[in-house]
Structure formats: C-alpha cells, structure tokens
Amino acid sequence: MPPVLPKPVDLAVPAFVLLVLAEMLVAWAKDRKRYCPKDTLTSLALGTGSSVAGIITGGAVYALALWLYQYRIFTIGWAWYWFVICFVVDDLAYYVFHRSAHRVRWFWASHVIHHSSQHYNLSTALRQTWTGFISIAFIFRIPLFLIGFPPEMVIFVGGLNLIYQFWIHTEMIGRMPRWFEAVMNTPSHHRVHHATNARYLDKNYAGVFIVWDRWFGTFVEERDDDRPRYGIVKDLGSFNLLWAAFHEWIGIAKDVWQAPTLSAKWNYMAKPPGWSHDGSRDTSEIIKARWEAKQQVAAPAE
16 A cells, blocks of 8 residues: 655645745835735735646546556555655656647646746746646656556655745745756746746746756756846736636637638647747747847847
C-alpha cells in the first residue's frame, strides 16, 4: 500500500496568504503602484476558482493516472531517493509542458490566465488556470506514470514544485548568489519569463531548475537596462473573472469558426499564439524579429 502523503499546496495556502499580505504592506510603503487592489483581488479570485476546478476534475485525472500506472515499465518503490529522482524528472516534464504552453495555442488558452496581470507580485503566483483539464495539460506527466513512478508520488512532488514557484513571483528580491542563479529558478529569472519585452518573450520556462533553460537554449538573463514589463502582448483591459479565464478559448472558437480551410482551423489551435492564416497578426517570433532588426539598425550609432 502507498503511504498517505499530505497535499503540500493545501498546507501552504495559509502561508501564501500571509506572505501576500506581508509583501503588500512592504510594497505599499515603498511604491503603491506595485500592488493594484483590483488586480490582486482578481488574482485571488482566479486562484480560488482554480482550486475549485481542481477539486472537480482531480478525481478523473487521478483515475486516469492509476489506469496508466498498470502499464508501467518498472515498479518504483517508496525510498526517499525515489522522491528526489521523481522531483527532478517531474520538473523536466514541467519544463516541456510550460514551453508547450507558450508555443501551442491550445495549451496557451489555459495557461494565459497566469500571465494576464500587468503587475508582478506574490499574488500573481495564485492566478492559476480554470481550464487545465480542458487543455489536457496532464498528458505531460503520462511518461512518469509509464516509467513507474506511483501517481501519489508524482502528485506529491508536483505540489512541492508549485510551492517552490510561489516565492519567485516578486520584485522585492533582486538577484540571488551566482551559484544559486546558475542552477535554480529565481525571481530574476522568472521576471524575464513574465515580461512582454521583445528580448524576453518565450524564455525561462523553468519550474525549479533553471538548468533546463540553459541546456535547451531558452535562457535569457534579466538586464538592468531593459526592465521587465508585465502582462500579455494584448492586455485584457478588464478585471472580469470570466473574461480572464476564458477569453483565449473564445478567441480560438471564433478563429476556428471563421477559418477558410481545415488546415487553417487546425493551425489556429496548434500553431503559436498570434498565428493567423493571412499573416495579419504577430507571433512572438515576428515581434522578436522586428525588435532585432531595429537593434541592428541602431547598433552603428552607438
């Protein structure tokens, strides 16, 4: 029988709330613009909705995990070192998921909710998806079950991963020691990920270990001369919860309905956000290419 493991995120929620309040007080003492009351309330409400959605769909995901686990290649035990290995492998799976969530519009429709705030503080970490089940984001953990990691272990380390990611959503912490920045994800690295500056688009996907980005060519250092600007390329312009949770799904439905060909219909779901069949919109690659061209033109004058 598997051991009864606690739910790390549930246990951490009170600490999350207290830390958000503490950061809010410190931030307001320095610069009140760091926190917007409506934005913070929206983040908290979206986090609550995400928890409710997880309760509703969690049973189905767990049942699927147990079914897949029947076909495992190995039977992995419960020794402490398997938890460590599972944590590392799960973090790699998270990197693959996270990168896909920015490069495939279907996954982005679920993930965009986390990036929709124009502020960057601890409350932003709580701004989580309501539609992860719809976007089938759980498929990225399927290899772990088939390898032989017990579903209970995977769920447990996944919770630890989310807890780690909470503290990196802040501007109150500058850079950590160099050795730590080299291996671990930090507030500096994750500010880059949340930024809409052309230099920073689609970078630093790591959950816990920034080494994945360094190894796979998606790492960019935060620069003092190009401070991050937060949000999404086309901001919501609203604090409406339902619009924040479902606006990209609505956009996909409209695009698929109006697309002239079956190929275009598919691409509106499978291509990166911003793709259009007539080239009338900008993907992150187009935005970055345009910015790089301007940098090259400006370079001789420097």
